[in-house]
Amino acid sequence: MSLLQPYFQQCPSAFTPAFSISTPCPSIYISVSKRTFISCCSSQSQTAVVNGKLDARIVERDEIRIGLPSKGRMAADTLDLLKDCQLSVKQVNPRQYVAEIPQLSNVEVWFQRPKDIVRKLVSGDLDLGIVGLDTVSEYGQGNEDLIIVHDALEYGDCRLSIAIPKYGIFENINSLKELAQMPQWTVEKPLRVATGFTYLGPKFMQENGLKHVMFSTADGALEAAPAMGIADAILDLVSSGTTLKENNLKEIEGGVVLESQAVLVASRKALIQRKGVLDTTHEILERFEAHLRAVGQFTVTANMRGSSAEDVAERVLSQPSLSGLQGPTVSPVFCKRDGKVSADYYAIVICVPKKALYKSVQQLRAIGGSGVLISPLTYIFDEETPRWRELLSKLGL
Numbered sequence: 001m002s003l004l005q006p007y008f009q010q011c012p013s014a015f016t017p018a019f020s021i022s023t024p025c026p027s028i029y030i031s032v033s034k035r036t037f038i039s040c041c042s043s044q045s046q047t048a049v050v051n052g053k054l055d056a057r058i059v060e061r062d063e064i065r066i067g068l069p070s071k072g073r074m075a076a077d078t079l080d081l082l083k084d085c086q087l088s089v090k091q092v093n094p095r096q097y098v099a100e101i102p103q104l105s106n107v108e109v110w111f112q113r114p115k116d117i118v119r120k121l122v123s124g125d126l127d128l129g130i131v132g133l134d135t136v137s138e139y140g141q142g143n144e145d146l147i148i149v150h151d152a153l154e155y156g157d158c159r160l161s162i163a164i165p166k167y168g169i170f171e172n173i174n175s176l177k178e179l180a181q182m183p184q185w186t187v188e189k190p191l192r193v194a195t196g197f198t199y200l201g202p203k204f205m206q207e208n209g210l211k212h213v214m215f216s217t218a219d220g221a222l223e224a225a226p227a228m229g230i231a232d233a234i235l236d237l238v239s240s241g242t243t244l245k246e247n248n249l250k251e252i253e254g255g256v257v258l259e260s261q262a263v264l265v266a267s268r269k270a271l272i273q274r275k276g277v278l279d280t281t282h283e284i285l286e287r288f289e290a291h292l293r294a295v296g297q298f299t300v301t302a303n304m305r306g307s308s309a310e311d312v313a314e315r316v317l318s319q320p321s322l323s324g325l326q327g328p329t330v331s332p333v334f335c336k337r338d339g340k341v342s343a344d345y346y347a348i349v350i351c352v353p354k355k356a357l358y359k360s361v362q363q364l365r366a367i368g369g370s371g372v373l374i375s376p377l378t379y380i381f382d383e384e385t386p387r388w389r390e391l392l393s394k395l396g397l
C-alpha cells in the first residue's frame, strides 16, 4: 500500500467523481510489483462533459484493468465465482487494492467500491468490472459506453423496490397506483421518499406519473426513515424482505424499479480500442458461461440392457427428463461369453438438471437402468455462446 501512496496522491483524477471534468496529472511511473506497472501520466482519465453528456475517452496504457468490489456483500462472492472458473485472484494482502489473475496475462485487478467501478469504467480508468446491475444502472445513468457482457452471474440477487409503512394512512394502500392517487400529495406537501438511488428514483416516479414527489438521501438504514418521520416511503434494495418486515414496512404492487444480480460490465471503447480487451472478455465470458451452465447440472451414468445402441437411445429418449443437453451418449459395454465378444449392455451418459435428479433416476430405473452413478459437472463448454454473439453485435463487429 505504501508503494501505491504516491500514485494516489499524484493522480487526483483516479478518485474524481465521474461527473466532473478531471484535471490531467503530471507523468509519474512507479513500480508496484514485478508484473504490475502502473502508468499515471497525462493519459490519465480524460473525462469531459460535452453538450451536457459524459464523454469517456480511451486512456493510454498497456494493461487491461478489471474492477472488483473491494468490500461489502459482493466482494467474497465475486472472488468465489472467479475461483470456480479457475481465475483465482492473487492478492498479496487484503489491504492492497491491486492484484492479478495469473491465468489472464496483462490483466490488473483493481479492488474498488462498486459505485467507483462504474464511475471508473465510464472515465476509462477501468475496462471491465463486476458489480450489481443496480449499481450499473444508478451510477452509469444510461451511459452508452457501458455494455453488460454477462447479465446473470447468479449472486447478489435483490430488487430495488418502493416500500411504505403498513400502518396509518398507508394501511389500505397496496399498489403504486393507489399511492399515486392519495389526495395527501400536493405541490406544497409532496410524497417524501428516502433513497440512495437518486438517479433511478426520480426517473421511475416520473415514468410512472407520480408528480408530487420529493427525494432525500442517506447512505444506509433507510428503513428507519418513515418511523423517524423523515420520509413517507423508501426506495431501497430488498432481498429476503426481513429488514422491511422488522421495520413495519411493505412493498407495493408495481413498485419494483429493477431486479438486480451481479453482472459483468465493460467499457465499449475499451472493447473496441484497447488491445487485448475483447479477447480477455471472450475468455472470461466463456469460463463464466461454462461454469454457470454446469452448476445446475449433474452427469448421470447408468448401464442398460439392450439389443443395440439405437434401441437403448430410443428408450432413454422416451422419458421426458432424460434427453440430456443434446441427447444421450450411448456406448456398448463389451463382455466375453463362451469365447465370443458381445455387447449386451450399454452405458449411457446424460446431463440432468439438479432439480430433476430424483425424477430422472426414477425414469432411468423404469426403463431398465442399473448401476446409476451421479457426479458433479465442472464446466459445460458449448459451441459459441449466445452472449458472445450478442456482444459482437452490440459492438457492430
Ligand SMILES: Nc1ncnc2c1ncn2[C@@H]1O[C@H](COP(=O)(O)OP(=O)(O)OP(=O)(O)O)[C@@H](O)[C@H]1O
Binding pocket: 071, 072, 073, 074, 113, 114, 115, 131, 132, 133, 134, 135, 156, 157, 158, 219, 237, 238, 239, 240, 260, 261, 262
Ligand atoms: N440485501 C441484499 N441482498 C443481496 N444483494 C444485495 C443486498 N443489498 C445489496 N445487494 C447487492 O450488493 C451490492 C453491494 O451492496 P453493499 O451493501 O455491499 O455495498 P454498497 O451499499 O454499494 O456500498 P457501501 O455500503 O459501502 O456504500 C448492491 O449494489 C447490490 O447489488
Ligand SMILES: O=P(O)(O)OC[C@H]1O[C@H](OP(=O)(O)OP(=O)(O)O)[C@H](O)[C@@H]1O
Binding pocket: 219, 220, 221, 222, 223, 236, 237, 238, 239, 240, 241, 242, 243, 244
Ligand atoms: O431484504 P433484506 O435481506 O433484509 O436486505 C435488505 C437490506 O440489505 C441492504 O442493506 P445492507 O445490509 O447492505 O446495509 P446498508 O443499509 O448499510 O447498505 C439494503 O439496503 C436493505 O437495508
Ligand SMILES: [Mg+2]
Binding pocket: 220
Ligand atoms: Mg449496502
